[in-house]
Amino acid sequence: MRGQEARDQAERKAAMATLAQSSGDDIVRLWNEAGLPSQAELLRGPETGLVTLRGRIGGGGAPFNVGEATVTRATVRLPSGQVGHCYALGRDKQKAKLAAIADALWQDPARRAEVETRLIAPLRSALTVAHEKRRAETAATKVDFFTMVRGED
C-alpha cells in the first residue's frame, strides 16, 4: 500500500511537471481534441504571484535567494469531489486552470488513464523531442581535441 501510494505520488508529480512545462496553447489544443471536461468549481485563483528562486552557494552549498519569478496558481474541485492544484511559471491563467482540472481528473481512478494517454503522454513526448533536439544541437558544439603530430620524415 505504501509503495503504491509513493508510486501514485511520483506519477502525479510527474504529470504536474509535464503540465507546468508545457505551453498553454498545447494544453488547450490537446484538451479540446480529447474532449476532456472543463467543468469545475474554482476554489482559488487562477491568480498570479511571485516565488523567490533559490540557488546554492558554489552550486551545492548553503541556499541563497537569487530573484523572483512569476507563477500562476489555481485550485479547483470537480463535481465528483476531487480537488486539483496547479502552480506554473508565467502568467497564463487559462493554463493554470486547465492544469488544475487535469490534476483533479488525474486523481479520479475512472479518468486517470484518459488524462495520461490523451493529455500527459503527448505533452511529455513533445517535451522530450524538444529536449533531445536541444541536447543534440549542443552536442554538435562539443570540442573534439586532437594532437598535432609533427612529421619528422
Next chain:
Amino acid sequence: MYVAVKGGEAAIANAHGLLADRRRGDRSVPALRLDQIVEQLALGVDRVMSEGSLYDRELAALAIVQARGDMIEAIFLVRAYRTTLPRFGYTRPIDTGAMLVERRVSATYKDLPGGQLLGPTFDYTHRLLDPELATGADVAEPLQRAREAEPMPRVSAILAREGLIEPDGKMPQDHIPGDITREPLEFPMARDIRLQALSRGDEGFLLALGYSTQRGYARNHPFVGEIRIGEVELELDIPELPFAVPLGTVRVTECQMVNQFKGSAKAPPQFTRGYGLVFGQSERKAMAMALCDRALRASELGEDVVAAAQDEEFVISHSDNVQATGFVEHLKLPHYVDFQAELDLVRRMRAEYEARENPAKAEETKEAAE
C-alpha cells in the same frame, strides 16, 4: 519667504503624449511584437530579467519596448511591477548539476567529464558586422549530433577530490537565507545576502569592479573553473500537497571562479572560490559576479582589504542600478527652493569674502546696491 507653486500638469500630460509618439516612431514601420523581442533580443531580455530580479520573458520584453530600449528604465519598470504581486513562497534550491546544459566550458580542465560544449556563444566570432542580417536572410537549422549519455559534474567536484579546493560555501546549520527584498541591508552582511544583491546588481558596475581585481586592485588570480548555461527545474513546497510541486524550468547561467590563494592566518594555501548565478544567458554578468563574490570574501579569508572591490559596503550599496539611477536622476527634478537658499548663502559668503579681500570695493558695491 516660501511660496508654494503648482503647475506643469498640461506640460506633463503633453510630454507623456509626445513620449508615446516617439516611442512608436515612424508609423510606416511595423510595430514591434513582444515575441520578436523575446526571440531575437533574447540576451537583452535576460539582462532585464536578471537585474529586474523577475523571471518573466514577456514582461521583460514589454518593459524594453515601454522604455524605448533603455535597459535601466526597463529594469526599473520590472522592479516596480514586482511589488504589485503577492508572494507564494521560496522555491527549493535549484540543482545546477541536473541542468539541461546548453553551454558548458572550463578553462581549467581540457578533458573533463561531459566535455567542453560551446553552445550559442559569441566567442570565436570575428566581431565583423554581418550585412546579411540586415536583409533578413534565412538562417540554416543548426547541426545536430547524436550524443553519448554522459553525466556533467560541476568542475568544483572534480577539484575537490584532491582536497586542494575549498568546499561549496556553507552557512551555520540553522541559518535562514536572508532576503534583501524583505529586510534592509545591514553591514557586515552574510555571503548569502551578498550573493542575492550581486545577482541583481548592475552588470556594468560589477564588470568594472571584476576588471579592477584583474588589474591589480585586490588581485586574486582567477580561473574560470566552469561556466554552464541551461535550464533547471523549479519546485515549491506548498501546504496543500505532501510533495514539492514542480513549477516548470528557468534558464540560468552559473560561473565557478577558482582562485589561487597562498594562504593566510585564517586558511591554508588552496584554491578558493567565487560564485556567480544569474537569470538567463548572462555569462559576462555571472563571471563579474563571481569575481566580486571572491573579492568580497577578503575578511573571511584573512586578506587585507585594500581595494574598492573588497569593500562590502561600497560594492553592495552601489551595485543596484535602480537605486543608483533614482538618486542620480532625482537631481533633475525641481530644487528651486533648495537652490534659492543656497544662492542666498553663497551671496552672503561672497559679500563677506569681498569685504575681507577688498574693503574699499566692497564699500562701493554696497553703496551702489543701496
